[in-house]
Amino acid sequence: MSHISYVNGRYLPHAAANVHIEDRGYQFADGVYEVICYWKGKPIDYKGHIQRLERSLSELQIRQPCTMQALTVIVREVVARNRLTTGHIYMQINRGVANRAHYFPKPSVKPSVVVVTKPVAGPSDAVAEKGGKVVTAPDIRWERVDIKSVSLLPNCLAKQLAQEAKAFETFLHLPDGTVTEASASNAWMVTPDKTIVTHPADGAILSGITRATVIKLAREAGYKVEERAFTLTEAFAAKELFVTGTTSFVMPIVQMNDRMIANGSPGTVALDLRARYRSYVDTVDPATAWDL
Numbered sequence: 609m610s611h612i613s614y615v616n617g618r619y620l621p622h623a624a625a626n627v628h629i630e631d632r633g634y635q636f637a638d639g640v641y642e643v644i645c646y647w648k649g650k651p652i653d654y655k656g657h658i659q660r661l662e663r664s665l666s667e668l669q670i671r672q673p674c675t676m677q678a679l680t681v682i683v684r685e686v687v688a689r690n691r692l693t694t695g696h697i698y699m700q701i702n703r704g705v706a707n708r709a710h711y712f713p714k715p716s717v718k719p720s721v722v723v724v725t726k727p728v729a730g731p732s733d734a735v736a737e738k739g740g741k742v743v744t745a746p747d748i749r750w751e752r753v754d755i756k757s758v759s760l761l762p763n764c765l766a767k768q769l770a771q772e773a774k775a776f777e778t779f780l781h782l783p784d785g786t787v788t789e790a791s792a793s794n795a796w797m798v799t800p801d802k803t804i805v806t807h808p809a810d811g812a813i814l815s816g817i818t819r820a821t822v823i824k825l826a827r828e829a830g831y832k833v834e835e836r837a838f839t840l841t842e843a844f845a846a847k848e849l850f851v852t853g854t855t856s857f858v859m860p861i862v863q864m865n866d867r868m869i870a871n872g873s874p875g876t877v878a879l880d881l882r883a884r885y886r887s888y889v890d891t892v893d894p895a896t897a898w899d900l
């Protein structure tokens with residue numbers, strides 16, 4: 609069975625699923641995307657991802673190519689054709705194809721739509737058991753990182769630093785030392801008095817869908833959660849660090865640059881939240897998982 613991807617109205621073998629060379633996503637990174645976890649036959653937090661997609665489109669004045677219900681039909685068809693059981697759904701909407709000019713094309717230009725699925729086993733338990741390492745880098749992104757745009761070059765540069773250091777992620781920080789988030793996940797710390805802290809979703813970070821669910825699960829479990837900025841200095845002195853995201857769930861971090869965090873083993877709070885998140889995804893009801 610060949611892998612099928614959707615591109616602009618057609619379901620094609622993945623290798624033949626191409627976009628035009630004058631697509632603005634290609635020329636200007638003029639597009640938005642979502643990555644959704646598909647877990648044991650159902651999408652996780654589908655509605656939240658679609659709401660964020662609608663917001664990203666609206667902030668960039670890209671018109672919706674179709675209703676979100678129609679997009680859901682396409683996504684479900686790609687999932688079905690690939691017999692996906694666990695993996696990721698990637699969707700991207702670009703402003704469309706037009707002769708290259710920086711200003712927006714005519715409103716009649718149709719946005720491009722791509723939907724791809726990828727079977728992956730889920731976030732690595734092996735890394736979680738030992739805990740991951742992060743490196744740090746200045747946050748050199750633009751001021752609209754709240755939009756999930758495909759303009760990801762600074763994120764790629766940051767992730768490459770992690771790759772070269774055999775680290776799991778890169779924590780991004782502002783000139784004053786404030787940790788914003790990581791290159792493709794949200795950053796968290798647990799203070800010595802066991803308060804869980806993560807940067808507010810105020811525009812300086814991407815408002816992670818996993819982040820929102822983990823805040824809810826943590827509060828329900830009785831943890832104190834503060835949405836406030838924290839610095840690299842606080843992070844070095846933290847009891848625990850961890851990251852959250854669609855591809856990592858909750859991942860304990862035990863080392864930042866060349867320094868161990870606390871005793872260098874995954875923290876109890878991070879492991880507990882990882883277990884809680886895992887049981888949350890296990891119990892998402894397939895009957896309502898696609899509801900908008």
Ligand code: PDD
Nearest residue numbers: 643791792793794814816817818853854
């Ligand atoms: N990244 N922050 C950034 C910069 C991200 O790119 C992501 C997700 C997150 C976590 O958001 P969520 O919990 O909604 O996945 C935070 C995706 C997975 C990616 O670019 O592949």
